[in-house]
Amino acid sequence: MGRNTRKRRTPLATKIVAGAAALAVGGGGLVWANFYASAHEEHPGQNRTRSAGAQVATIDCPDVGQKIRDVPDRARGEVDGELASMDSQITDAYQRLATTRRAQEGDARFVENSILGPLKERRKALIDRIQLEINRAGGKADDNLDELAGCQGRPADQQQNGDGQNGDGQDQDDNGNGVAGPVADDFIDINDVQPNSRNSRNGLAADGDGGSTGTFTTDCGVNENNLFNSDNLIAAPGVDNGAHHTHDYVGNQDNDAFSSDEDLANADTSCQNQGDKSTYYWPVLRLQDGTQEFDANDQGGGAEGNIGKILKPAQAELRFVGSQQGDVVAMPKFLRIITGDAKSFTNGDANANTSWSCSGFEDRQVTDKYPLCPEGSQVLRTTNFQSCWDGQNIDSANHRDHMAFVQEDGGCPNGFQAIPQLQVRLAYDIPTPTVENGQVRNPYAVDSFPEQLHKPITDHNDFINVMDEDLMNEVVDCINRGEDCQ
Known part of the structure; x- marks a missing residue:
């Protein structure tokens, strides 16, 4: 199968995500078989945690785009671009989440300090730019958009056995194919x-x-x-x-x-x-x-x-x-x-x-x-x-x-x-x-x-x-x- 071949522009945020994804790709898919281990697992045969059910499965961020109203026409292109960069930031953070499981095992604050905290700061910078672009174009940006900068971790929905495995010994959310879901x-x-x-x-x-x-x-x-x-x-x-x-x-x-x-x-x-x-x-x-x-x-x-x-x-x-x-x-x-x-x-x-x-x-x-x-x-x-x-x-x-x-x-x-x-x-x-x-x-x-x-x-x-x-x-x-x- 093919795809469009028009020369394409790639924003900086997307290039950063592409670099992060390259580290997390194996066999054509995001490395999800190691969801419960870091990318530098010392013992590949022991890549399951004892408390995986309590770990963060994904990242939940407020959808800034759905909260924005009354953007002047001449600012919409810039605002849409910033929102797309925000999506790329979430993708980047999610891929880091999926490839640092060993580090998360050893540090209960790792997700907050190393993933969610930096993500909030990056999102706030983009929100500030969105507000500036709306105001420059003659609109009135919502001063409360900053409240949407923070994201939270969301645990896995399904229950697991105490050894971090499902009933048949397979990684939850993996299905043996190396990606997250469906389950x-x-x-x-x-x-x-x-x-x-x-x-x-x-x-x-x-x-x-x-x-x-x-x-x-x-x-x-x-x-x-x-x-x-x-x-x-x-x-x-x-x-x-x-x-x-x-x-x-x-x-x-x-x-x-x-x-x-x-x-x-x-x-x-x-x-x-x-x-x-x-x-x-x-x-x-x-x-x-x-x-x-x-x-x-x-x-x-x-x-x-x-x-x-x-x-x-x-x-x-x-x-x-x-x-x-x-x-x-x-x-x-x-x-x-x-x-x-x-x-x-x-x-x-x-x-x-x-x-x-x-x-x-x-x-x-x-x-x-x-x-x-x-x-x-x-x-x-x-x-x-x-x-x-x-x-x-x-x-x-x-x-x-x-x-x-x-x-x-x-x-x-x-x-x-x-x-x-x-x-x-x-x-x-x-x-x-x-x-x-x-x-x-x-x-x-x-x-x-x-x-x-x-x-x-x-x-x-x-x-x-x-x-x-x-x-x-x-x-x-x-x-x-x-x-x-x-």
């Missing part, structure tokens, strides 16, 4: 999921019996052109490896961190309807089976714990639907929408919008587990995007405030208007992992920021509207007339 507790037999039990305030479907009942389906393939990168044009424009995990792309074929709106408008598209040059992207799923992918030693890939065979969807259904309360209006060109939260494991589920299921069991949806599907059943990832727009902005400082989910009655909040709701349904042919004695063999997992440990709740989806005006009007008319079009 056995991240999986659930779909038969054990109660029908209609998913409880999430997000991801409500906008379509219903009333209002605008039509649909418009666009066929953009399943990334047959092998367009992959670890950028995030929406959240981290201009930053190489801004996502720290690899994305699948369908639709627009010129989508990386440095793509301008003009680039997007002039690009080729994988969509059958050539008027749809929109960008649709999501983190790849991987089967952790030992496959050395094209990015096995790269940032965003194996160097940050995203290892194994990339699984393309067998089917990617992209459908736009209407509103239960009335007609929809056209989306503005270059509207950006992020749904879900790549940091939900540490941020909490306020912005989580994950729906995992199996074909044939679609009344059973789960947010925080990967489903174990019976033979012949496909793994499904379904996302219902926000479909209420503020009527003015194509983006916002935290990339969320210009959009909203429909309310329980299917209508939009005051000040917002209904636009066609994008619904993405991805179906995968994945061999069912085996879970025995607290271990999962050959698991599949969503790519994630390293410190998010491949948790299923971190799944997310991204969209930039680049439909031409005629096609967008066709989509709106079709939905408002109650027809099914493509």
Whole structure:
């Protein structure tokens, strides 16, 4: 498989992280088999601690980006760059956490003094710069952002035996493949999921019996052109490896961190309807089976714990639907929408919008587990995007405030208007992992920021509207007339 080859700029913070990751890479993945030992373990055969369950498994930092409001347009590029550098700082600190276990054994204050303390100071320096950039551009920065500088260590969730091992003697969180997660507790037999039990305030479907009942389906393939990168044009424009995990792309074929709106408008598209040059992207799923992918030693890939065979969807259904309360209006060109939260494991589920299921069991949806599907059943990832727009902005400082989910009655909040709701349904042919004695063999997992440990709740989806005006009007008319079009 390949990736974008455009010449790429790499900020200093990313270069520092790359150097740190190079020390922590072995066989294409972050050295996680030595999670409970330092990188200089004197006795490799004795790399488990007696009290590993009490040790810090990952780093939990307040998400500064979600707290920022009212950033002047001319400062947004700089602010997004600082936030991306903050993500790189967390990655750097996490990799140090994962490779200093021996030192942590001998010093109860090691994590605080050598990892979390320095991280807080580095984060505070970036927060100060963010405040300065906002104020210089004529805005008014929140004086309390400094309170978000400190991070905390988060212990492992799963219980272990007293000798630091799981029941079968394997390292917890390792699965024998050298990376952190997923773990056995991240999986659930779909038969054990109660029908209609998913409880999430997000991801409500906008379509219903009333209002605008039509649909418009666009066929953009399943990334047959092998367009992959670890950028995030929406959240981290201009930053190489801004996502720290690899994305699948369908639709627009010129989508990386440095793509301008003009680039997007002039690009080729994988969509059958050539008027749809929109960008649709999501983190790849991987089967952790030992496959050395094209990015096995790269940032965003194996160097940050995203290892194994990339699984393309067998089917990617992209459908736009209407509103239960009335007609929809056209989306503005270059509207950006992020749904879900790549940091939900540490941020909490306020912005989580994950729906995992199996074909044939679609009344059973789960947010925080990967489903174990019976033979012949496909793994499904379904996302219902926000479909209420503020009527003015194509983006916002935290990339969320210009959009909203429909309310329980299917209508939009005051000040917002209904636009066609994008619904993405991805179906995968994945061999069912085996879970025995607290271990999962050959698991599949969503790519994630390293410190998010491949948790299923971190799944997310991204969209930039680049439909031409005629096609967008066709989509709106079709939905408002109650027809099914493509």
